[in-house]
Amino acid sequence: MKRSRMHSSRYALQEESDLMDQKPISMREAIGNALIEMGSTNKDLMVVGADTTESLHLMPFGEKYPGRLVNIGIAEQNMIGISSGLALSGKTVFCGTYMVFIERALDQIRNTLAYCKLNVKIIGAHTGISVGPDGGSHQTIEDIAMMRALANMRVLVPSDAYTARRLAIEAANEKGPFYIRLIRGTVPDVHGDQEIKIGKSSTLKDGKDVSIIACGIMVHEALKAAEMLSKEGISARVIDCYSIKPIDEETVLKAANETKGIVTAEDHNIYGGLGSAVAELLSRKRPTRIEMVAVNDTFGESGNPSELMIKYGISAQNIFDKAKELVK
Numbered sequence: 001m002k003r004s005r006m007h008s009s010r011y012a013l014q015e016e017s018d019l020m021d022q023k024p025i026s027m028r029e030a031i032g033n034a035l036i037e038m039g040s041t042n043k044d045l046m047v048v049g050a051d052t053t054e055s056l057h058l059m060p061f062g063e064k065y066p067g068r069l070v071n072i073g074i075a076e077q078n079m080i081g082i083s084s085g086l087a088l089s090g091k092t093v094f095c096g097t098y099m100v101f102i103e104r105a106l107d108q109i110r111n112t113l114a115y116c117k118l119n120v121k122i123i124g125a126h127t128g129i130s131v132g133p134d135g136g137s138h139q140t141i142e143d144i145a146m147m148r149a150l151a152n153m154r155v156l157v158p159s160d161a162y163t164a165r166r167l168a169i170e171a172a173n174e175k176g177p178f179y180i181r182l183i184r185g186t187v188p189d190v191h192g193d194q195e196i197k198i199g200k201s202s203t204l205k206d207g208k209d210v211s212i213i214a215c216g217i218m219v220h221e222a223l224k225a226a227e228m229l230s231k232e233g234i235s236a237r238v239i240d241c242y243s244i245k246p247i248d249e250e251t252v253l254k255a256a257n258e259t260k261g262i263v264t265a266e267d268h269n270i271y272g273g274l275g276s277a278v279a280e281l282l283s284r285k286r287p288t289r290i291e292m293v294a295v296n297d298t299f300g301e302s303g304n305p306s307e308l309m310i311k312y313g314i315s316a317q318n319i320f321d322k323a324k325e326l327v328k
Helices: 016-020 027-041 059-064 076-088 099-114 143-148 161-172 218-230 249-258 274-285 305-311 316-327
Strands: 045-049 069-071 092-098 120-125 154-156 178-181 202-205 210-214 236-240 243-245 262-269 290-295
Touching: 027 045, 027 059, 027 120, 027 161, 045 076, 059 069, 076 092, 076 099, 076 120, 092 099, 092 161, 099 120, 099 143, 120 161, 143 154, 143 178, 143 243, 143 262, 143 274, 154 161, 161 178, 202 218, 210 218, 210 249, 210 274, 210 316, 218 236, 218 262, 218 316, 236 249, 243 274, 249 262, 249 274, 262 274, 262 316, 274 290, 290 316
Parallel strands: 045 069, 045 092, 092 120, 120 178, 154 178, 210 236, 210 262, 262 290
Antiparallel strands: 154 243, 202 236
């Protein structure tokens, strides 16, 4: 069994070592489990859903704590309004559904939630081209850009169940609005017991030739690409940038100083996401050659997630190609 880490947070939850020995679960299930545990110590924790509470694994919270889960049906604007009202009454609120539906409530998110710095954590599920068969209408690839542009909003993108759980706990322990972006599928855990903090990142693999900064499902693709690069004699550093806003400036600048360039990788439009956040920072503090692996400003289509990632240029091979070109 792996070493457990003692946490000084408000919530005393199940030891991380126990979780590390379990079969990988989805990010949605990881957050659902964390909410149940946090609910035992925080009686003011509330959950609000919009019809998809079962899919997001929020129903067990309501079964455990009757009256503390509100399912308002297919009414996402009401979900944000009700969540904001609960926050104003002193509650810590998690609310969520598929992100493509949450986008309908951007007005309420901006003018009610973010503007007033309310203590609401938005869970946006089923994001990116990797949603797969649901098609272009449901594959949200502009959400990071939307949320990152809102004042007071912090943006978190877990890469596995471990980071999803830890980021949910960290968000609950900090006042104010958060957006937590989740993928649809289940991915293997890439973290051990690394410390996960808002405004930080995790260096999963060290390297001296090129740095790959990725988020979400693309962290796994970045690790694959790093192995491919190693066979070509190229040493690649892999950084999980799970906190996009605020971004880990120290780690990004360190990567720019110590390697020949940076490749960003995200399951998101090339405009306004992780790549843009990294480029904005580097342009101000350390001009560096940068390549971006992202969806090239187009909507997706229905298909197998892995096949779509290849078609839309966000696979490990694409990261490999960009990194190799940059090093040359």
